[in-house]
Every structure is written in C-alpha cells, then in structure tokens.
Amino acid sequence: MENRGAKPENVEIGLGKESFGVTNLQDHNIHTEPELGLDIMRHSAAHLLAAAVLELWPDAKFGIGPTIRDGFYYDFDLSFSLTPDLLEQIEKKMKELQKQRLPYEQSEVPIDEAIALMEEAGQSYKTELLHDLKTKGTTAVVKGLDDPNVFKTGMETVTLYRLGNFVDLCRGPHMEHSAQTGFFKLTSVSGAYWRGDEKNKQLQRIYGTSFETKADLKEYLARKEEAKKRDHRCLGEELKIFTFSEEIGAGLPLWLPNGTIIRHELEKLAMEEERKDGYQRVATPHLTKADLYYRSGHLPYYREDMYEPINIEGQEYFLKPMNCPHHHHIYSAEPRSYRDLPVRLAEYGTVYRFEQSGSLNGILRTRGFVQNDAHIYCTEDQAKDEFLRVMQLHERFYRLFGIKNFYMRLSLPDMDRLNKFVDDSESWTKALKIIKAAMEESGLPYVEAAGEAAFYGPKVDFQIESVMGTEYTMSTNQLDFLAAKRFNLEYVGSDGQKHPVYVIHRAPLGSHERFIAFLLEHYAGKMPVWLAPEQVSIIPIAERNYEYAKKIHDLLFSADVPTAFGGVRVQVNHSNESMQKRIRAATMKKIPYMLVVGDREQESGSVSVRTRSGVDLKSMPVEAFLERITKELKTRQDLPVE
Ligand SMILES: [Zn+2]
Ligand SMILES: [Zn+2]
Structure with missing residues (x-):
C-alpha cells in the first residue's frame, strides 16, 4: 500500500521544534515498510539484473542498485539507449542466470585491492565510490550522517559479492543463490544523473520488481497499470480540472472552470453538513502580522515551513500557514458565556506552506491550499460529545464518497519526553481521556501510534484508502488545551468566573487540493453526477x-x-x-x-x-x-x- 502525500497538511502548531519533528513522523507509514525477506530477495534480483547486463554487454559500467518501495533499480552507463525490446532481452538473460543457481559469493578484501580490481575492470563509478569509502568512510553525497552504517573515518576493507562474472561492492545481505530471486519483471527505464547531480553524467536506470509468487507479481502489474490510468495529474489535465503555469510558479495550481465546479460542490456539501452541526461561517485574510505568529508559536519554530515575510510600511507580515489563530481572534472578539458554547467557526481557508520544488506533486502537494477548516470552542464537559460529532461528520462524508476503508490513528505521547517538555502533563492526560472516550463511542476503527503525538494535545488522523488501495492522510483532528492560554480564550461560567475553553481543530475533507486529487484517483475521473463538471x-x-x-x-x-x-x-x-x-x-x-x-x-x-x-x-x-x-x-x- 502506498501512502500518497503523507505529509500532514492540517497539523497544528505546537510548543516548539520538538513537536514538529515528532508530528512529521507521520511521513513514515506502518503499512509501507517492506518486509525484510522480500527486500533481500529484491536486492538479490538487482544483482541478477546487473549480472545479466554484464553478460550481454561486457563494456557496461555500473552505478548503484538499491531496493525501493515496490522493487529495485540499477543504474548503468551504456553506449546506446535501452528500448523495451532490450529490456526483454535482459529479462531473458536474467532468467537464464536464475536457473543456474549461481551463488552470491562474499569476500572481504583490502580496499586498495578492491580499487585495483574495479580500475582494471574499467568500472569508474565503483572506483569513485571506493575512493570515497577509503577517504571518508561513506559514499553518501548529502545527508548520510544519520546513517548508522556511515563511518566517520576511512575504511580499510570492503565486502564484495560475486554473482557469476559480476562482482559488486555491497554490504549485503543476499539470498544464497540466483534461483531465489522470485518472479521478477523489469518495468521501465529512465535517465538518472550519477549521484543525483545534474552536473554528472546521465545514466540509464532500469526499474524492476520481484515477488515470491507469480500471482503476486501479476496482481502488482495489473494494479500499476490501473494506477497509471488514475494518476490525478493525467486526469486533471485530460478533464481540464487544473493546470500549472511556469509564469505563475510551481506548486501554485490554476483551477480551471471544471475544477472550480468540483470545489464549489464540495464546499456546498461541507456548508450544508456543517450547518446541520451548528457551525457558523467566517472569512479571514491571507496576510497577517508577524506578532500573531509569535503568539501562536508558529514563529520562530515553524519558520522553515513559512515563506519569507512581506514588509508593509515597516511591519513584517506573513502569508498564513494556518487559520487557527485567526479563528481564535474571532472567538475572543466578543465576551462569551457558557450559554454561547460550543462556538463552531468554519471556513474554507487558504494557507501557504513552504515546499521544496522537488517535493511538489500535482495538486497533491502544493505551496498553497484551501482547507476545509473549522475550530470548535467548548467547555471541558462538552469536549467529548463535540469530538464525537466531528468523527461522525467524517463518517458521513466517507460513506457518501464510498470510502469503505478508513481508520483513525490516535497519536500517543512518549510519556518520558512529555514530562520533560510539557509542564502540563495532567491536562494532556485529561485530553487524551476525552478523545479516547469519543473514539470508543464512535465505534469506528482506530489504531494507536505511540510516541508520535505533538505536545499541545492529542491528535487523531483519519487515514483513508482509495479503491486503488492508496492510503491518504486526509484529516487531522486535535483537542487543544493550550490555545486557550496563548490566546486568552475563555468563557464566563454559570459561577460567574472565567474558564478556559477547549479548542477542537478539524478538517474532514482535508484541502480541496488533496481531496480532489484523491477523488480523481478514487473515481478514475468518473465523478458522481452531483460532482461531475458537465452532467x-x-x-x-x-x-x-x-x-x-x-x-x-x-x-x-x-x-x-x-x-x-x-x-x-x-x-x-x-x-x-x-x-x-x-x-x-x-x-x-x-x-x-x-x-x-x-x-x-x-x-x-x-x-x-x-x-x-x-x-x-x-x-x-x-x-x-x-x-x-x-x-x-x-x-x-x-x-x-x-
Ligand atoms: Zn548487494
Ligand atoms: Zn486549527
């Protein structure tokens, strides 16, 4: 299962740097970790691919060949371009070698010996890697320092693996022999710069995959074919939903008339359902003074996710990364009594968050997006029921869209760290109890993820699956007891005293951008009649x-x-x-x-x-x-x- 756009869009901002780091662990999805056995098999298949290429073209030079989520690749420097026909030829050779049950032979050799060997074979890329290992102890180009396998000093010996005539520099492990590489398929070729640097030579990267059974491979290939047809970027263009313009900028979609209809229909749906649940609609500006973000905690801690400030008459303003502080100000714009609560403020609000150009992906990951946002201000006694209603709202939406597979993921704090960083672990525990009671009562499936919570309060992510089995993190809900302190969000109780409110953050339909990308894939572009731009x-x-x-x-x-x-x-x-x-x-x-x-x-x-x-x-x-x-x-x- 793939997790598209796992980076959370609607995660709230907490106390400090640590909380963001922890929150972003969402990027790791428990469902996407490949099994170790499968990984070793695929890694061994990558060696088999290289061995086959060497048999066919002894002049080939070899780059690297790691495993990736659904398979493996190997980079080659060849004097000609690989075609589908040639891929077939390679596959045939791989099968021949597979049948020979060639062993993966390991040897530990002094690094100079390995360098001499690779030099003699004319393997300049391998030689370059070996030189790096010798001097720096790492072949990593950028961030390798958190890799436990990276040594700070040079290496004296390296392990080589031989498979038939092909000798590779590798840490292993591998299968015992080539017959254990499963049912494989070479899927595509693309260009890839040596070491990911466009100043270097472009190599040819062959992608492949391998499975333990023929049926698994067949199913994977069929799913891949169907997924290609459902790619939201292709459908978005084909159905004239959105477009991008170089002159406008990357990650800034232009919504075409057809896409705009879908947005309005979704907003109408949200407004109708939210009206039933007692929400009031508000609207807030895109620009805000820096001071607000210092108060909310976005600055300085969230700075790297925000764009550079804009100077207006000597004052710093920022494009807003979140709508919460604005809603808080609307809440506190008038005195509130316990009779007014809960106050539920809703807005399809536009936010801007920094994304590297390399991580932009159609409308799934953009630099600005429009959130199905709302904040509920309530008393402690009301919090459980309000949270429950939010979950039920999610369920209503999901049923409407035929989303059958979804679950909630409750992020639990790492209690040791919590005690260290938050002086308010009592409030934390109380909030957690409220959420758990609401989750239990909802009867919806959920899992608990230990140590992933942010520090300002427990959060519940809704993970939804498209009919293709792609998992999306669509919505993050939070029970926030800290906003009240930072923004003096209070109400006058029946005792005539001021009390802090609880704030619930929620966005069931995520953002237009992510949700419509999801819908395009989910429906393969065949929107239900009510959403279809032309009916x-x-x-x-x-x-x-x-x-x-x-x-x-x-x-x-x-x-x-x-x-x-x-x-x-x-x-x-x-x-x-x-x-x-x-x-x-x-x-x-x-x-x-x-x-x-x-x-x-x-x-x-x-x-x-x-x-x-x-x-x-x-x-x-x-x-x-x-x-x-x-x-x-x-x-x-x-x-x-x-
Ligand atoms: Zn290897
Ligand atoms: Zn919020």
Missing part, C-alpha cells in the same frame, strides 16, 4: 432536431435542482461530427449522461439516454429523465444503471 451532453441527430435539443437544454438548465450554481450542467453538442463521434467525445470527457435526440424523440417528447459506461437506458420522457437526475442530485448518490 449532460445533448446530441441532436440531425440539424432539424437542434431546436428540440435546445428546448431540452433550457428545461434542464433552469431546472430546480440543488447544484452549486443552480440548474443541471448541460450542453448541446451540435458539431458536424457523426453521432458516434459525439458520443465518444462525451464519453472521453466522462460526462455521466448523453441524451440523443432525433425525430422519434422529438415527436414523442422523449430523450434516448446513454451513460458514460456505455449503458443504454433507452428512451424515456424528458420529465422522467429530469426526475432521475434530480433524485441523484438531491441525494448525491448515482442511481444504478442496468
């Missing part, structure tokens, strides 16, 4: 049917249906192309309905309905169709197509 394409058969087509268009266009902008989103396609071609065009655009109208339909006041999945719903009166789509829009659920 109906009317296709008149002949020119004489145009007027009738226009009449149906007007009826649907002005129909009383609960869409974000009112009316059904409908267009008449009266291009000169054949009917078949126009049906195909609508299918490509994944428009849920095509209404074909000819003389027969015109005479009977009906439409011939086809769906994007190619199902013919036959002819029906226009009113019947309107009734059908109205029902779908009202319930936000597509009716089954037989």
Whole structure:
C-alpha cells in the first residue's frame, strides 16, 4: 500500500521544534515498510539484473542498485539507449542466470585491492565510490550522517559479492543463490544523473520488481497499470480540472472552470453538513502580522515551513500557514458565556506552506491550499460529545464518497519526553481521556501510534484508502488545551468566573487540493453526477432536431435542482461530427449522461439516454429523465444503471 502525500497538511502548531519533528513522523507509514525477506530477495534480483547486463554487454559500467518501495533499480552507463525490446532481452538473460543457481559469493578484501580490481575492470563509478569509502568512510553525497552504517573515518576493507562474472561492492545481505530471486519483471527505464547531480553524467536506470509468487507479481502489474490510468495529474489535465503555469510558479495550481465546479460542490456539501452541526461561517485574510505568529508559536519554530515575510510600511507580515489563530481572534472578539458554547467557526481557508520544488506533486502537494477548516470552542464537559460529532461528520462524508476503508490513528505521547517538555502533563492526560472516550463511542476503527503525538494535545488522523488501495492522510483532528492560554480564550461560567475553553481543530475533507486529487484517483475521473463538471451532453441527430435539443437544454438548465450554481450542467453538442463521434467525445470527457435526440424523440417528447459506461437506458420522457437526475442530485448518490 502506498501512502500518497503523507505529509500532514492540517497539523497544528505546537510548543516548539520538538513537536514538529515528532508530528512529521507521520511521513513514515506502518503499512509501507517492506518486509525484510522480500527486500533481500529484491536486492538479490538487482544483482541478477546487473549480472545479466554484464553478460550481454561486457563494456557496461555500473552505478548503484538499491531496493525501493515496490522493487529495485540499477543504474548503468551504456553506449546506446535501452528500448523495451532490450529490456526483454535482459529479462531473458536474467532468467537464464536464475536457473543456474549461481551463488552470491562474499569476500572481504583490502580496499586498495578492491580499487585495483574495479580500475582494471574499467568500472569508474565503483572506483569513485571506493575512493570515497577509503577517504571518508561513506559514499553518501548529502545527508548520510544519520546513517548508522556511515563511518566517520576511512575504511580499510570492503565486502564484495560475486554473482557469476559480476562482482559488486555491497554490504549485503543476499539470498544464497540466483534461483531465489522470485518472479521478477523489469518495468521501465529512465535517465538518472550519477549521484543525483545534474552536473554528472546521465545514466540509464532500469526499474524492476520481484515477488515470491507469480500471482503476486501479476496482481502488482495489473494494479500499476490501473494506477497509471488514475494518476490525478493525467486526469486533471485530460478533464481540464487544473493546470500549472511556469509564469505563475510551481506548486501554485490554476483551477480551471471544471475544477472550480468540483470545489464549489464540495464546499456546498461541507456548508450544508456543517450547518446541520451548528457551525457558523467566517472569512479571514491571507496576510497577517508577524506578532500573531509569535503568539501562536508558529514563529520562530515553524519558520522553515513559512515563506519569507512581506514588509508593509515597516511591519513584517506573513502569508498564513494556518487559520487557527485567526479563528481564535474571532472567538475572543466578543465576551462569551457558557450559554454561547460550543462556538463552531468554519471556513474554507487558504494557507501557504513552504515546499521544496522537488517535493511538489500535482495538486497533491502544493505551496498553497484551501482547507476545509473549522475550530470548535467548548467547555471541558462538552469536549467529548463535540469530538464525537466531528468523527461522525467524517463518517458521513466517507460513506457518501464510498470510502469503505478508513481508520483513525490516535497519536500517543512518549510519556518520558512529555514530562520533560510539557509542564502540563495532567491536562494532556485529561485530553487524551476525552478523545479516547469519543473514539470508543464512535465505534469506528482506530489504531494507536505511540510516541508520535505533538505536545499541545492529542491528535487523531483519519487515514483513508482509495479503491486503488492508496492510503491518504486526509484529516487531522486535535483537542487543544493550550490555545486557550496563548490566546486568552475563555468563557464566563454559570459561577460567574472565567474558564478556559477547549479548542477542537478539524478538517474532514482535508484541502480541496488533496481531496480532489484523491477523488480523481478514487473515481478514475468518473465523478458522481452531483460532482461531475458537465452532467449532460445533448446530441441532436440531425440539424432539424437542434431546436428540440435546445428546448431540452433550457428545461434542464433552469431546472430546480440543488447544484452549486443552480440548474443541471448541460450542453448541446451540435458539431458536424457523426453521432458516434459525439458520443465518444462525451464519453472521453466522462460526462455521466448523453441524451440523443432525433425525430422519434422529438415527436414523442422523449430523450434516448446513454451513460458514460456505455449503458443504454433507452428512451424515456424528458420529465422522467429530469426526475432521475434530480433524485441523484438531491441525494448525491448515482442511481444504478442496468
Ligand atoms: Zn548487494
Ligand atoms: Zn486549527
């Protein structure tokens, strides 16, 4: 299982540096750690790949060949470009060598001997690595210092592994012999600069994978093929959801009309559901004075996730990385009594957070995004029920989107560290108790992750899985007892005294950016009718049917249906192309309905309905169709197509 965009978007800011570091451990996903056995097998397969390349092209030079999440790769310097045909040839050679049960032979040799050996073989990349090992004790280009295998001083001996004629510099471990490399497949080739530096020569990187059973391999390849079709960047372009412009800047998406419709529909959904739960809507500015962030704790501790300040008349302002402090100010803008609580302030709020250009990924990881944010201010007695309602809201949304696999992850503090850093471990324990009670009562599945909590209070992440099995961290919820102190968030109790409030941070639909990326993959671009940017394409058969087509268009266009902008989103396609071609065009655009109208339909006041999945719903009166789509829009659920 892959975890897309695991970096949390809506994690709140806590007390200090430590808390951010701990929070970001979310990037490690328990589901993505490959099993050790599989990893060794794949690593051994990477040697097998190199051995095969050496057999076929003795002049080949070798870079490095590690394992990666779903397989392995090896970098080669070859005098020609690898083609799919050549990959097949390599695979064939690998299978030959696999059958020979060649042992992985280990030898420990003095480093100078290894250097001489590689030099003689003309393996300049390996020689370079060996020289680094000799002088620095590491081959790491950048950050290797936290690698426990990196030595601070030079090495005197190294281990070499021989497989057939191929000798590699490697730490191991490997399988015993080549027959134990499983069912493998070379999947692709791409260019890769030696040591990741574009000033160096570009090598050819062959990617492959290997599984213990043939069925596992087959399943993996099928899933990969399907995932390619569902890549949100491709679908986003194909369906004209969003685009990027070099001149606007990386990581700053432009939402096209189609994507903007989806955003508005999601906001409408959120607003309706939040209204039922007693939220009030607010709006806040994108720029804010530095002082606010010192008070909230974003500065100086979160500085590296914020953009450089903007100077306005001698004052420092920042693009806001979070909406919380703004909502806090709205809360405290007037005196609050216990009778006013809970106060629930909601906003689709835009935030800006620093991302390296290299880690940007379509709309899944951007430099600015719009969060389905809200903050609930309540008394201690209300906190459990409020938290529970937030969980139930998540559940309602997930059910609506057909998200079957999801769970909550409660991050627990490392109590030793907690006692060291937070003088308020009592409040912490109390908050944790409240959350646990709410989680238990919700009946939803959850796991506990020890030592991953932030320090300002317990948090609960919602992990959701698309139909492809990709896991996303969509929403982070927190019960915050520190905001009250920092921002003097209080209420007057029935005793006439001031008391601090609890603050619940929540964002069930994450951000538009991440959620829509998720939906594109989840639905393979076939959005349910209520979310589809275009819902109906009317296709008149002949020119004489145009007027009738226009009449149906007007009826649907002005129909009383609960869409974000009112009316059904409908267009008449009266291009000169054949009917078949126009049906195909609508299918490509994944428009849920095509209404074909000819003389027969015109005479009977009906439409011939086809769906994007190619199902013919036959002819029906226009009113019947309107009734059908109205029902779908009202319930936000597509009716089954037989
Ligand atoms: Zn190895
Ligand atoms: Zn917040």
